Amino acid sequence: MADATTPTITRRNPFANEGFWLAMLGLGSFLLLWYAAVKWTPIQAFNRLPDPLTVVREWLSPTPSYGISIFTADYYVHILYSTYRALAAFTLAILLGVPLGIFMGWKRSVHQYAYSLFSLLRPVPPLAWVPIAILLFPGVEPAVIFVTFLVAFFAMTMNTYVGVKAIPEDYFRASACLGGTNTDILWDVIIPGAMPSIFTGLQIAMGAAWFSLAAGEMIAAQYGLGFLIWESYNLIQYPTIIIGMATLGLVGYLSSAAVRMVGNRLMAWREQRLGTGG
Amino acid sequence: MRDMLDLNSAAAAGKPAAAGKVSIRNVSKIYDPEGARVVALDNFSVDFAPGDFLAIVGPSGCGKSTLLNILAGFDTLTSGEVYLDDKLLASVDRPLAPGPDRVVVFQQGALFPWKTVLDNVTYGLMKQGRTPRAEAEARGIEMLKASGGLDRIAKSFPSQLSSGMQRRVEIIRALINDPKVLLLDEPFRAMDTVNKVTMHRHLLDIFRISQKTIMFITHDLEEALFLADRVIVMTTRPGTVKLDIKVDLPRPRTREMMASDAYIALKERTVMAVREEAQKAFERGEKEMA
Numbered sequence A: 001m002a003d004a005t006t007p008t009i010t011r012r013n014p015f016a017n018e019g020f021w022l023a024m025l026g027l028g029s030f031l032l033l034w035y036a037a038v039k040w041t042p043i044q045a046f047n048r049l050p051d052p053l054t055v056v057r058e059w060l061s062p063t064p065s066y067g068i069s070i071f072t073a074d075y076y077v078h079i080l081y082s083t084y085r086a087l088a089a090f091t092l093a094i095l096l097g098v099p100l101g102i103f104m105g106w107k108r109s110v111h112q113y114a115y116s117l118f119s120l121l122r123p124v125p126p127l128a129w130v131p132i133a134i135l136l137f138p139g140v141e142p143a144v145i146f147v148t149f150l151v152a153f154f155a156m157t158m159n160t161y162v163g164v165k166a167i168p169e170d171y172f173r174a175s176a177c178l179g180g181t182n183t184d185i186l187w188d189v190i191i192p193g194a195m196p197s198i199f200t201g202l203q204i205a206m207g208a209a210w211f212s213l214a215a216g217e218m219i220a221a222q223y224g225l226g227f228l229i230w231e232s233y234n235l236i237q238y239p240t241i242i243i244g245m246a247t248l249g250l251v252g253y254l255s256s257a258a259v260r261m262v263g264n265r266l267m268a269w270r271e272q273r274l275g276t277g278g
Numbered sequence B: 001m002r003d004m005l006d007l008n009s010a011a012a013a014g015k016p017a018a019a020g021k022v023s024i025r026n027v028s029k030i031y032d033p034e035g036a037r038v039v040a041l042d043n044f045s046v047d048f049a050p051g052d053f054l055a056i057v058g059p060s061g062c063g064k065s066t067l068l069n070i071l072a073g074f075d076t077l078t079s080g081e082v083y084l085d086d087k088l089l090a091s092v093d094r095p096l097a098p099g100p101d102r103v104v105v106f107q108q109g110a111l112f113p114w115k116t117v118l119d120n121v122t123y124g125l126m127k128q129g130r131t132p133r134a135e136a137e138a139r140g141i142e143m144l145k146a147s148g149g150l151d152r153i154a155k156s157f158p159s160q161l162s163s164g165m166q167r168r169v170e171i172i173r174a175l176i177n178d179p180k181v182l183l184l185d186e187p188f189r190a191m192d193t194v195n196k197v198t199m200h201r202h203l204l205d206i207f208r209i210s211q212k213t214i215m216f217i218t219h220d221l222e223e224a225l226f227l228a229d230r231v232i233v234m235t236t237r238p239g240t241v242k243l244d245i246k247v248d249l250p251r252p253r254t255r256e257m258m259a260s261d262a263y264i265a266l267k268e269r270t271v272m273a274v275r276e277e278a279q280k281a282f283e284r285g286e287k288e289m290a
C-alpha cells in the first residue's frame, strides 16, 4: 500500500478539508433556518427581524437604506473605534494581568491578598460594571475601555497565575542552587515556564475584550460597533444591527486568530523539542 | 572512561580544588510544628570527609529528601547544625540559602526544557557572573565532549534526549560549577536496569576524576553498596541513623564484585536493617490508614 503513506499535497487546501465543508454546512443551515423563520413562519417575533438576504443586500449596497455598508466611511470608523478600544483594553490587560498573575503564583502573600477578591469579582459580567464605570471615569473613552478590559484582565491574570503554579518546584530550586537570584528566577524560570499558559491567556483575553466591547460601548456616544448596534436598535434600523453583530464577530475572530498565529511563532521552542533530533 | 580525564581539569580550571567536608550535627526537622507535627528527622548526625561518596538508604518517607533539602538550602531545620569545611552552614538562627557550592541533581530531572543543553550547562557559570560567556561555553563544550561525546547534542533541547543523556547533562551542569558537595536525590530512580548500569559507570568515572564529595540518596541498597564508600541506612520516620557501614570494596568498582564474598557479606549486614525499617514503615502505613 504505497499511497497509504504518501503525504497528501492537498493538506493546505481548505476545500479538501472535511471540517471546512461541515462548517459551511452548519453556517448554511443556520442561514436557511433564519430565512425560513423570518419569511415562512407565522411567529410575530421572528417576522420583525430582517432576513439574511436583506442584511447582505444592505451590507453590500453602495447606497444602503440605513447609512451603513461596506461602501460607507462610517462603517470603517465604527470598526476602527472598536478595534482601538479592544486593543487598548487587551494591552492594559496584559500589562497589568501578567505581572499580577506572576506575583500571585510566585509569592504566597500576594496570592492571599488577591485571590479571594479576585474570585468574587470574576463572575460579575461586564454589563454589570457599566454604571460603576460611568461613575468612576470622567470621560467616555476610559469608561468604555475599563468595561472592555475587565474580563480580559481576569483571564490574563488567572492564566498567568495557573501557568506559574504549574512550574515544577525543582526548576526554581535548580536555578537557585546554580547561583540564580530572584531576578534570574523570574526571567529564566517563571516567564518561560508560564509562557504556554500566558499565550492561552492572550487568546482568551483577546476574545474576552471583543466579547465585552458591546457592553462597554453602551456608554459610547458616537462610534464603535457596539454603539452601532444599540443605536440601530433605537432607530429601528434592524438590518444594521445584524451588520454590526456580524462585523463584531468577524473582527473578534480575526484578532483572536492573529494572536494565536503570533503565539505559535513565538512558541517555537515547544515545536523544536517535539521535532526530530537528538 | 578513557576520554574523561580532561573532565577534572575542565571542572577545576583556575580554582583551587574545593574541600567538601560536611558535618551534620543533631539535625531535627519538624514539619508543621503548630499543627500536625510531622517529625521528619530526629537528631540526625553524620560526618563525611572530603571526597567521600556517601549513600543514604531508607524506606519511603523516612526523611532522605528532607536531609538533602536542608543541606541544599531549600528547607530550614528545626534544631541542630550543619557545617561545611568547618564553617557553620546552617542552624536554626541561620537559615541557609541555596548556592553553587552544593549543587543538586534532582530525582525528576530539572534541566530547563526551554534552554539548549549548552545553555543549561553554562547556566551556573553565567549566573555566578565570574565567567565570560565565550569561556563558559568553551568549558561547557569541553565537559560535554569529555563525557562520552555529548558535545554533539549541545544545541539540542533536553526533551530531544534520552533520559540517561538528560541525567548526564544535568550532572555536568552541576559539576561545571566545581561544587564542594554534589547532592543527588535518587537521580536514577525512574530508570530501567540497563540504563542504570550505564549511569553508574558514568557517575563512578565522574567521582574518580573529580574527587567530589557526593551525597547520593536512593531506595536501592545494591546501588548504594556498588557506588559508595559509606552507606547510611536510615530508620523510618522520624529519620535517624540506623546503620553506618563502610564499603571497603576496591575501586574501580566492577559488576563482578557484586558476586564477591566481601560484597555479599556487606549486603547481608545491611539488608536486614533495611528490611526491618521497611517493615516498620509498612506497618505504620497501615496503622495510619486505619
Ligand SMILES: Nc1ncnc2c1ncn2[C@@H]1O[C@H](COP(=O)(O)OP(=O)(O)OP(=O)(O)O)[C@@H](O)[C@H]1O
Pocket: B031, B032, B038, B039, B040, B058, B059, B060, B061, B062, B063, B064, B065, B066, B067, B219, B237
Ligand atoms: N512540606 C512538608 N510538610 C509536611 N510534611 C512533609 C513535608 N515534606 C515532607 N513531609 C513529610 O516528611 C517525611 C519525610 O519526607 P521526605 O520527602 O524527606 O522522605 P523521603 O525519605 O525522601 O521519601 P521518598 O523515598 O518517598 O522520596 C514524609 O513523611 C513526608 O510526608
Ligand SMILES: [Mg+2]
Pocket: B064, B065, B066
Ligand atoms: Mg525523596
